[in-house]
Amino acid sequence: MAAKKCVNCDLVSVERVVNRWIVDYNLSLALELFKKQKFEEFNEVRNVLSVVMKRPVEATSDMPLKIRMLQFLGRINEGENLALIYDPGTPVSPLESALLLLENIMEAFGIPQQDCEDASNSLKVMIVATFIKNGNFDKAAQMLNKFFPKPVGLVRNILEGLIRQKNKTSNSFSFQLFKQEMLAFVQRLCYFDVPFSYRAAQELLTMRLEVDGIEEAEEIEQEETNATPSPQKNPVPFQPCKHLIILRSRLESVYNALSEDEKTFAQLEQEVETEIQDRDGLHLEHSSDSETQDDLNAERADLPQRNVCSPMEASPAEQPPQTDDGPQTRARSLSKEHYTVARLVTEPDSQSSSQYTTGLEELETEAGTEKPPQVPDGSSEKELQCPVSDDETAIPTPKRPRRSKKTAARAAASVLESSSDSEDNSVEKRKEMQEETPPCQSNKSKSRNSGTSKRHSSGLQDDYITPVKRPVRQLSTGSSKKKSSSTRRSISPESVGESPITESCLDSPSGPCHQHPVPQKSSTPEQAFPNTKWKSLFRTAKESKVTWNNEEMEFLLKDTKGSNESIKSNSGHKRKWTDQETEMLKEGVKTFGEGNWSKIKSYYDFKDRTNVNLKDRWRTMKNLKMV
DNA sequence: TTTCGGGTTATAT
């Protein structure tokens, strides 16, 4: 029933809000994964973001910068794949494109030069070092002179020495460390608050654990399980929450009976409902009061009137800490119960709508952080919110079965992992997601997709903004060491001729491949997205407070697509080890010790590498005296 | 199930 109301409401408005949560969460998640060197998952999350960004998203003021910085990290992540060239006209390595992007960001967001100085310098050094590592000494020297014109400086001397000696095996410049440094830089630049959805999920998990400890976990789990498949059905999904609530208020009195008689939660709920109904009408007031106290919603103060938290979100999180306080708690819990249990399970009253509304706002506030209160139309919101709240609650539940106390991010990550088995699959999935994508023949070339950073690398400002992606992947001439070999074969044919296809499809959700040819540097979004469908979507998105720049969208999309492996290899063929993989392996051995291949493999995200592969690679490295 | 070492294969030169 609530759902119906929602449908009537402005779906777009709701979607924007929900998508903002999603984006907010995934931004943080991506950063976390990057930090943990789960680069595959990092790319997966970026994929998620790119897809979400195609939908209307209500952006916060800091979101654009975060998106850009994520793009930046994406390029950094692909930094060693020199084979990736985005603009044939002005071939630029991923790291160079990262530098250009950084400069662009600084300009666009008015970031003082000094704030980026260290990062910029490190980036420049790594650009040179990467060329050296790949044996492209000419290019390295060229970059060295470009970035470090002064013939003085320790770093310059070191790099110069390596170039002179044509020593590409130097370990002086760890790419892994460099990545982490870039991560630290990004974190300095933008503050990544703990997303609301993360906190909500975490608290929910905590609650479940508590409940499990006290009660029989099985019941709850079962319920959850049931709820998962049909999240739309309010009654089922929420039950867990109800239980929690009930436990707080009623558990003491009923616990014994429960354990003995095997009373079901449903029964308890009914009891509670009865109580609640008796006190109906009070709940609103109580809820507001109680809410004020909640730690989660510090921001609620701003919205005193609608402080009632939405049943799903607020209740799970808040209740645990409350245990039994005093009368207040009692009232509070009751009110909450009322919402959750009575409303959802039994029957939605008129009140429900208002309650939900409140909850939503709260959520927004939290999640939105700085975002200006955009509660446009209260009435419509209310209705909309119902579904929203439901979804939110429902989502976390199924996904993270009390699997553990691991952080939500972790859990999410694992989910991602499982879902994305192979790049191929993921890639294809992505493509699928981008419906318009015409049949790119390139599908086969899984590897190719990696054309992550292609886009604006060279384009600099213009391309950068340009919706068109010409990122064509070239085989890097001699840049890529050994990898190139395998890469070339598969890539060259496709990439050269139609490289745009693959990427374009992915890249331009807005514009299909065909439209690429015309470089539109338009600042106007519409232009960017030729496709009518996307146009409309984009417009819709635009309406939201913060409009997503074409650039941002593109960045995401583009990067996302290709990001994964530059070199993917055909399943049947030998796949050369990338520098990145090698570095991870080194780190892994350093951390876990030689021989613990399974640990290393599980800790780092080695894609399509078996324990034996790690072992063999290590053996090879030892033979080569790389270690 | 994971690790290990010898053997095989695919690829670059």
Next chain:
DNA sequence: ATATAACCCGAAA
């Protein structure tokens, strides 16, 4: 044709 990195296979723990 050769060298060798990547991969495979069977044994052992």
